[in-house]
Amino acid sequence: MTASTRGESMVVVMAPEATQENIDNVVGLVRSAGGEAFVSRGVSRTIIGLVGDVNDFDVLNLGSRNGVLQVMRVSAPYKLVSREHHPARSVIRVGGMPIGPDTLSVIAGPCAVETPEQTLAAARMAMDAGASLLRGGAFKPRTSPYSYQGLGEEGLKILADVRAETGLPVVTEVIDPGTVDMVASYADMLQIGARNMQNFALLQAVGRVGKPVLLKRGFSATIEEWLSAAEYIAQRGNLDIVLCERGIRTFETATRNTLDISAVPVVQRLSHLPVIIDPSHSGGRRDLVLPLTRAAIAVGADGVIIDVHPEPKAAQCDGDQALVASDIRGIADVVTILSPIMGRTPTMPAAGRIH
Numbered sequence: 613m614t615a616s617t618r619g620e621s622m623v624v625v626m627a628p629e630a631t632q633e634n635i636d637n638v639v640g641l642v643r644s645a646g647g648e649a650f651v652s653r654g655v656s657r658t659i660i661g662l663v664g665d666v667n668d669f670d671v672l673n674l675g676s677r678n679g680v681l682q683v684m685r686v687s688a689p690y691k692l693v694s695r696e697h698h699p700a701r702s703v704i705r706v707g708g709m710p711i712g713p714d715t716l717s718v719i720a721g722p723c724a725v726e727t728p729e730q731t732l733a734a735a736r737m738a739m740d741a742g743a744s745l746l747r748g749g750a751f752k753p754r755t756s757p758y759s760y761q762g763l764g765e766e767g768l769k770i771l772a773d774v775r776a777e778t779g780l781p782v783v784t785e786v787i788d789p790g791t792v793d794m795v796a797s798y799a800d801m802l803q804i805g806a807r808n809m810q811n812f813a814l815l816q817a818v819g820r821v822g823k824p825v826l827l828k829r830g831f832s833a834t835i836e837e838w839l840s841a842a843e844y845i846a847q848r849g850n851l852d853i854v855l856c857e858r859g860i861r862t863f864e865t866a867t868r869n870t871l872d873i874s875a876v877p878v879v880q881r882l883s884h885l886p887v888i889i890d891p892s893h894s895g896g897r898r899d900l901v902l903p904l905t906r907a908a909i910a911v912g913a914d915g916v917i918i919d920v921h922p923e924p925k926a927a928q929c930d931g932d933q934a935l936v937a938s939d940i941r942g943i944a945d946v947v948t949i950l951s952p953i954m955g956r957t958p959t960m961p962a963a964g965r966i967h
Contacts (some may be wrong), residue, residue, distance in 0.1 A: 619823070620685045622669050623697045624660040625680040634679025635660070641672050645786020653693050654851035655705060661692050663848055688882070692846035698884040704852050706824045707781025707800040709744040709959055711854050711886045713755040717915030717959045718943070719783055719826075719888070721747040723930040725767035728774070733922040735774045741943040744770070744959040745801070746780035747917055751787045752929060757775040768798040775800075780961065783826055783917075785866050789817040796821045806830050806858055806893075809841050819848025826854050826917075827889070831861040831869055846910065852888045855879060856917060859894030868933070869902055876911045888915035892933040896935055898924070901935055909950040914957075918943065 625640055638660055643648040647664030655947050662669055666685060675683040688694040695701075703712030711717045715881060720738035725748045726733050726921055735746050750767025763770070771782045781800035786792055787808060796802060801824045809830035818825050825845055829838045842853050857876060859869025873893035891904030901918060908916050921927045921934035935943065951958045 615915055620687050621684055621691050622662040622756060623684050623691050624662065624674055624680055624695060625684065626658040626660065627679055627874045628656065628817075630658060630679030630681075634677070638674060638677055638680065641674065641677070642669065643671060643857050646673055650692075650847045650849070652701050652846045652849050652851045657851075659692055659697070659851065676864045676944055687834070688839075689783040690846075690883070692851065693839055693842045693883045693885055695882060700884065701880065702851070703884065703886045704824055704854050706783070706884055708780060711888070711912065711914055711959070713886070713954060715914070715959045716909060716947060716954070716956040717745065717888065718743040718947060719745040719915060719917040720920050720943075721783075722749075722927070723754050723762055723892075723919045723934065724749045724928050725770050726928050728770050728873075730922060731770050731774050734778065734920050734948040735778050735780055737920040737922065737937060737940055738780065738918075739778065741918065741920065741935075741940045741959050742935075742947050742960055742963055743780065743918075745780070745783050746774065747783045749785050749929075751791070751795075755905060759855050760912055765794065768795060770796050778797075778922075778961075786814070786818065789813045791877070792817040792821050796823045799823065801826055801854075804828060809833055809838065812844055815841055815844035816848045819845040819850045822850065824852040824854065825850060826856055828856045828858050829860070829875070831859065833860075835878055835882070836909055838880070839915055842883070842885060854888060854914075855883070856888050856890055857913075858875075858893075859889035867894070867900065868893045871895065871907070873907055873911050876908070876913050880912065886914040889915045892917070892919040892930070894933075896933050898933055898935060898939065901933065902939065902946065906946055906950065909946065909954055909956075912954065942944065 639649040682690040706866035720743035722734040783801040785794040785803040862870040889908035924931040924934040
């Protein structure tokens with residue numbers, strides 16, 4: 613049985629000092645052998661994923677080419693995001709803020725951007741909770757077409773204004789391949805929501821745009837399907853991906869979704885990408901956010917993403933799960949106390965930002 617029939621594929625890891633000419637040379641050789649080559653760039657390394665018969669690539673002797681650090685065979689179907697070729701876990705930087713194995717990152721803000729005043733108030737709450745990144749939805753894909761769909765570009769402008777005032781980098785959702793460039797012009801990180809995890813055209817579009825991506829797990833997706841979705845992004849050139857477990861759909865109705873806490877260590881064993889947890893959408897209730905945050909930190913998640921709102925009863929969406937000002941101290945305390953126990957440093961807002 614050949615390597616190809618066993619499902620193996622190949623990746624070429626380029627040296628840090630590799631030039632564009634070195635990369636183009638490898639791509640040209642692979643194509644001359646009848647294969648495809650996809651170049652993916654991360655913060656510290658460039659990887660070329662090869663598609664085709666690995667036996668044909670063996671004769672190219674790619675490991676001896678200028679700029680090539682290593683050539684590896686990978687059996688996982690998600691070869692670029694797999695730990696098979698990248699044993700060390702990755703650190704992804706968003707607006708200078710690290711997300712990775714040595715830190716605990718809090719991303720917080722309103723589920724939906726409604727007004728400048730509401731968004732700024734939520735950003736201040738996020739900072740009090742220890743958040744280093746601001747989340748907020750300008751585009752809201754909703755189950756019902758009659759539900760609030762977001763402010764669109766006006767919401768993005770509000771987020772940009774709040775970032776200018778607070779210094780918090782912005783994480784916001786993109787839902788349509790046609791608006792990726794526009795959303796990327798405002799955002800520091802692009803979010804792919806659970807409903808779009810297998811929107812392959814959208815995944816490929818965000819892979820090409822050059823901004824970090826937060827990829828939420830679909831509520832009916834297996835871990836392999838989730839990692840394969842990440843591979844679509846990586847294959848189009850972007851390795852700066854953070855995975856988010858936000859609960860899966862089960863028979864249980866006591867919570868909005870069922871938080872798959874085991875997904876964190878499982879995915880960290882399979883992939884080098886950071887993994888965070890969404891305790892807000894998984895529980896769906898304000899009183900569950902703090903205990904699920906504790907669980908997230910204890911299981912080894914690289915961060916949490918939390919909904920906050922100055923007036924949840926007036927929220928356009930997901931008010932039941934949004935934290936209020938009186939809850940914020942509890943989040944800040946659990947992050948401060950538990951992070952060092954887990955060998956992590958909380959990623960805090962930069963000094964000098966407003967309160």
